[in-house]
Amino acid sequence: MGILQLEFYDMATPEEIKQAKSLLSRYRRHKDLISELEKIENLAPKQRKAYNAYVIANQAIERSVRLIMDPDIKKAVQMRYIEGVRRKDVVTHYRFLDPSTVDRRINRGIESVANSLKFFEG
Numbered sequence: 236m237g238i239l240q241l242e243f244y245d246m247a248t249p250e251e252i253k254q255a256k257s258l259l260s261r262y263r264r265h266k267d268l269i270s271e272l273e274k275i276e277n278l279a280p281k282q283r284k285a286y287n288a289y290v291i292a293n294q295a296i297e298r299s300v301r302l303i304m305d306p307d308i309k310k311a312v313q314m315r316y317i318e319g320v321r322r323k324d325v326v327t328h329y330r331f332l333d334p335s336t337v338d339r340r341i342n343r344g345i346e347s348v349a350n351s352l353k354f355f356e357g
Contacts, residue, residue: 252349255299255346273286299347299348300317308344311337312340
């Protein structure tokens with residue numbers, strides 16, 4: 236008898252996975268913009284709108300990365316996107332693994348992030 240797998244929400248589509256990767260790729264830039272905008276005492280409406288959007292996007296990314304179940308996948312994604320480590324340096328960190336294995340971990344992490352983002356969007 237096989238294991239019953241329950242799906243409580245729809246899986247992310249290829250387009251949603253692409254969007255999640257884009258958000259992950261912009262995470263560090265958004266973090267820097269948030270920091271700079273916080274230094275401005277009175278934000279203009281356009282700045283306030285951008286600030287709020289960056290904060291919401293980054294909080295969603297942080298939550299989604301925390302929800303990655305596999306610790307090796309989570310670490311690879313954290314290094315690559317949250318810490319901003321270059322891909323080749325992430326591969327070097329996992330020197331005993333084939334680079335394609337590291338890439339698969341990162342891609343699985345991106346999929347997990349996309350699924351979490353989709354779930355929390357409602």
